[in-house]
Amino acid sequence: MDALAKNLKTNSGIGGTVDLIQFTFSVLIVLGISMYGFVLIYNGFKTATNFKKWYHIILFVVLLFIFILFHQVYIQNLLVI
Numbered sequence: 885m886d887a888l889a890k891n892l893k894t895n896s897g898i899g900g901t902v903d904l905i906q907f908t909f910s911v912l913i914v915l916g917i918s919m920y921g922f923v924l925i926y927n928g929f930k931t932a933t934n935f936k937k938w939y940h941i942i943l944f945v946v947l948l949f950i951f952i953l954f955h956q957v958y959i960q961n962l963l964v965i
Contacts, residue, residue, distance in 0.1 A: 929944055
């Protein structure tokens with residue numbers, strides 16, 4: 885373990901700051917793209933079904949998360965088998 889600890893290099897100085905800035909910028913871009921995707925899904929569903937009331941929006945959000953969970957848990961398990 886001591887030999888391994890001596891061989892490890894740490895990010896110090898400006899390199900760590902640059903990596904943090906790049907990581908933050910990348911996370912913001914991914915969040916923006918994800919939010920835009922959900923807006924497109926919402927607008928498409930709203931146009932296709934012509935819903936206008938607040939409970940339609942709640943129903944859409946609940947069903948969307950149920951289907952996402954179903955896909956990530958159940959269907960992914962079917963692909964593994």
